[in-house]
Amino acid sequence: MMDLSTSYMGFKLKNPIIAGSSGLTDSVDKITEIEKHGASAVVLRSIFEEEILLEMNAKLQQMSTNGFVYPETVGDYDYFDKVEEETTYKYLKLIRDAKSAVRIPVFASINCVSPKNWTYFPKQIEDAGADAIELNLFILPTDFNRTSADNERVYFSIIDEVQKQASIPVSVKISYYFSNLGKLIQDISKTEVKGIVLFNRFYSPDIDIENLEINSSFVLSNPSDIAISLRWLAIMSCRVNCDLVASTGVHTGKDMIKQLLVGAKAVQVASTLYKNGSQQIGLMLEELKTWMGSKKFESIAEFRGQLSQKHIDNPAAFERVQFMKYFRGFKG
Numbered sequence: 603m604m605d606l607s608t609s610y611m612g613f614k615l616k617n618p619i620i621a622g623s624s625g626l627t628d629s630v631d632k633i634t635e636i637e638k639h640g641a642s643a644v645v646l647r648s649i650f651e652e653e654i655l656l657e658m659n660a661k662l663q664q665m666s667t668n669g670f671v672y673p674e675t676v677g678d679y680d681y682f683d684k685v686e687e688e689t690t691y692k693y694l695k696l697i698r699d700a701k702s703a704v705r706i707p708v709f710a711s712i713n714c715v716s717p718k719n720w721t722y723f724p725k726q727i728e729d730a731g732a733d734a735i736e737l738n739l740f741i742l743p744t745d746f747n748r749t750s751a752d753n754e755r756v757y758f759s760i761i762d763e764v765q766k767q768a769s770i771p772v773s774v775k776i777s778y779y780f781s782n783l784g785k786l787i788q789d790i791s792k793t794e795v796k797g798i799v800l801f802n803r804f805y806s807p808d809i810d811i812e813n814l815e816i817n818s819s820f821v822l823s824n825p826s827d828i829a830i831s832l833r834w835l836a837i838m839s840c841r842v843n844c845d846l847v848a849s850t851g852v853h854t855g856k857d858m859i860k861q862l863l864v865g866a867k868a869v870q871v872a873s874t875l876y877k878n879g880s881q882q883i884g885l886m887l888e889e890l891k892t893w894m895g896s897k898k899f900e901s902i903a904e905f906r907g908q909l910s911q912k913h914i915d916n917p918a919a920f921e922r923v924q925f926m927k928y929f930r931g932f933k934g
């Protein structure tokens with residue numbers, strides 16, 4: 603009997619396919635469907651720090667107008683704790699309902715850019731029954747008065763603050779826009795976080811040349827987008843103190859196998875589910891089983907990480923050799 607199970611953030615997952623945070627995980631019906639097709643865990647669509655803060659401020663303003671709020675209560679987390687509003691209420695309800703509807707682990711997700719005022723919310727997420735929290739962190743470095751060290755410190759402050767508030771496992775989902783990415787991933791792995799998701803994907807600006815406007819496109823990834831996470835999983839999987847999960851460009855069973863070979867504990871998928879429907883999860887699992895059968899592997903543990911760069915002291919040297927070998931000999 604083939605064993606597809608893997609462990610991620612302390613959870614034993616029945617297979618390595620996690621439905622990533624997206625609009626496909628924003629309702630109980632969709633989550634149930636995703637479980638039915640075989641996903642081993644689900645990350646709910648994110649709630650944004652701004653949504654939490656906006657609601658909180660609106661409520662405070664309303665209460666202030668009614669004469670209930672005194673300036674000294676602003677900034678008091680215990681006080682904010684009692685404020686219940688529509689968006690946060692709905693998010694917590696989604697967690698509770700999803701938890702009672704499915705058996706697979708349900709991870710909540712918070713998209714955040716600062717460690718201020720909203721960090722009471724992870725405790726509420728925990729109380730609602732979420733199995734873990736994924737922090738989607740991205741600070742666009744457009745404030746030129748700040749150094750990269752200043753920006754990176756914010757990531758650690760957020761992690762620290764959230765860990766103080768919640769005792770369920772926390773993971774972080776980051777981008778690759780860092781000046782010293784490998785070191786940053788390693789440093790994050792030395793905090794209490796249990797997992798790092800490599801990498802996030804953003805709505806990117808595009809240009810409408812007819813209407814001379816900026817719009818956004820490239821919402822869904824393509825299979826070729828796997829290259830960046832594949833490289834960094836290969837470089838980092840044996841150099842960190844926590845689990846790494848691959849995200850971006852994992853569209854097929856083959857893509858998943860590649861990520862497992864370089865050391866991912868699991869993969870997160872979103873675009874391929876938008877393009878092919880949730881049944882893609884079942885097809886990817888079949889592909890995995892067929893491949894494992896052909897290679898006589900009976901468990902993921904037998905091959906996971908086999909192609910990571912763990913035996914190479916300086917991964918950059920390896921990258922450089924590859925570059926010379928392939929580009930010099932390329933005939934077009």
Ligand SMILES: Cc1cc2nc3c(=O)[nH]c(=O)nc-3n(C[C@H](O)[C@H](O)[C@H](O)COP(=O)(O)O)c2cc1C
Pocket residue numbers: 622623624625646647648649711713738775801802803821822823824849850851852870871872873874
């Ligand atoms: C329509 C859409 C909505 C998304 N919403 C979220 C979100 O709320 N929170 C989040 O962390 N990531 C979100 N993502 C990013 C995905 O979780 C994932 O990281 C990214 O799409 C790359 O994976 P993929 O190549 O499998 O799509 C979204 C992606 C898409 C396509």
